[in-house]
Amino acid sequence: MALHRLNSLTVGVPDLASTMEYYRDFGLRPETDGWLSTLDGGRQLRLVATPTRRLVELEIGVDDPDDIGRMTRRLRALDLDVNADGDRLSVLEPISGVRVVAWVTGRLVQPHLPAPPYNAPGDPARGSTRAPGILRDTPVRPRKLGHVVIGSVDQPATERFFTDGVGLKVSDVVPGTAAFMRCSNDHHNVLVSQAPVNFLHHTSWQVDDIDEIGRGATAMLREHPERHVWGLGRHHIGSNFFWYLKDPAGNFAEYYSDLDCIVDDALWKPEVWDAAHSLYSWGPPPPPSFIEPDDLAALMAGAHQAP
Ligand SMILES: [Fe+2]
Numbered sequence: 001m002a003l004h005r006l007n008s009l010t011v012g013v014p015d016l017a018s019t020m021e022y023y024r025d026f027g028l029r030p031e032t033d034g035w036l037s038t039l040d041g042g043r044q045l046r047l048v049a050t051p052t053r054r055l056v057e058l059e060i061g062v063d064d065p066d067d068i069g070r071m072t073r074r075l076r077a078l079d080l081d082v083n084a085d086g087d088r089l090s091v092l093e094p095i096s097g098v099r100v101v102a103w104v105t106g107r108l109v110q111p112h113l114p115a116p117p118y119n120a121p122g123d124p125a126r127g128s129t130r131a132p133g134i135l136r137d138t139p140v141r142p143r144k145l146g147h148v149v150i151g152s153v154d155q156p157a158t159e160r161f162f163t164d165g166v167g168l169k170v171s172d173v174v175p176g177t178a179a180f181m182r183c184s185n186d187h188h189n190v191l192v193s194q195a196p197v198n199f200l201h202h203t204s205w206q207v208d209d210i211d212e213i214g215r216g217a218t219a220m221l222r223e224h225p226e227r228h229v230w231g232l233g234r235h236h237i238g239s240n241f242f243w244y245l246k247d248p249a250g251n252f253a254e255y256y257s258d259l260d261c262i263v264d265d266a267l268w269k270p271e272v273w274d275a276a277h278s279l280y281s282w283g284p285p286p287p288p289s290f291i292e293p294d295d296l297a298a299l300m301a302g303a304h305q306a307p
Pocket residue numbers: 147149202204254
């Protein structure tokens with residue numbers, strides 16, 4: 001009886017072949033029709049050709065047709081043109097131009113993975129064995145899509161679309177900058193930040209633990225140091241470990257683990273955070289290009305030329 005997952009993203013990029021290659025290196029499995037799959041979430045990223053990089057579509061899973069009905073009524077109350085047919089709806093977010101599709105689908109049940117044993121002071125949990133993280137040698141594969149972050153030229157309006165219209169819940173807020181919103185038990189699935197142009201900031205992909213973040217990013221950078229953006233670190237809001245990399249189109253892609261989960265809404269207290277906490281708890285300082293990607297001026301010029 002609710003929204004329960006971020007199903008998939010459709011991302012437009014100018015060079016399909018090189019971007020597909022990048023996400024294959026990232027650990028997603030290419031299908032035959034432009035989709036890429038995660039281990040647990042299945043088909044979660046579709047790449048399509050567009051003149052400039054952008055988020056084209058975002059797909060949300062709901063439990064039953066009543067959820068579609070409620071969502072349709074909320075979106076129409078915002079004067080939006082909703083295409084609904086019982087167990088599926090489609091609507092365009094008017095500021096960013098991102099299409100949101102919601103449909104009735106099963107919940108994602110991930111296999112239970114016990115946390116690897118970590119030695120702690122006074123607690124040699126591993127006994128006389130080496131750390132599992134150093135013994136792994138298989139390529140890293142993300143388990144599921146976690147979240148997407150977009151910039152909007154009218155952040156409050158785009159945020160209202162996702163909260164009042166689609167029905168996402170707010171987990172934490174940085175006033176005037178962003179709201180962390182969820183359509184699942186994850187701390188955030190969608191984040192909209194104020195920006196001088198509408199653009200896709202990053203997509204984020206769950207891996208098992210901090211060692212998988214390190215192993216994945218190290219493998220991605222081995223022959224392509226230019227892919228590095230920011231990491232390793234731990235976010236303050238959401239708590240997750242992170243490492244951000246950049247695809248050939250300029251979209252950031254994040255490996256994450258240990259994100260806060262909100263399994264009981266009543267037990268979570270959304271907080272209002274200041275800018276000092278909005279980015280990270282520890283790690284190297286973010287490069288200026290993380291806040292303002294290098295191609296932002298070009299994207300703005302392109303947006304102004306668009307009909
Ligand atoms: Fe993120």
